[in-house]
Amino acid sequence: MNLGKLGADDPVKIGEVTLVPIWEFHSSSMVRGDGGSFVGMKRAKAVVALGPRGALALDLDGEVLSLEELLDEVPRLRGMVTGAGRYGAAEKG
Numbered sequence: 001m002n003l004g005k006l007g008a009d010d011p012v013k014i015g016e017v018t019l020v021p022i023w024e025f026h027s028s029s030m031v032r033g034d035g036g037s038f039v040g041m042k043r044a045k046a047v048v049a050l051g052p053r054g055a056l057a058l059d060l061d062g063e064v065l066s067l068e069e070l071l072d073e074v075p076r077l078r079g080m081v082t083g084a085g086r087y088g089a090a091e092k093g
Helices: 067-073 075-084
Strands: 002-008 012-014 017-032 035-051 054-059
Touching (some): 035 067, 035 075
Antiparallel strands (some): 002 017, 017 035
């Protein structure tokens, strides 16, 4: 069985900007006879920046990601972005 999931860690505030780290977790398991194995990996996926000009999602290479897609995949993130009161402003230019 394979499982993949995105999540958000606690935000970090730096001046007027709040950074929300986004992680990706993958797990895999296998059972054969009397034995089994499990492996899991959590790694950085993206960062969402919330500031006076709005919200912006970036991957680890600095490329802009769809904030809406991240909000759909990471329910906790929607609350953070909505709570910041600036959702969408940076994406619109």
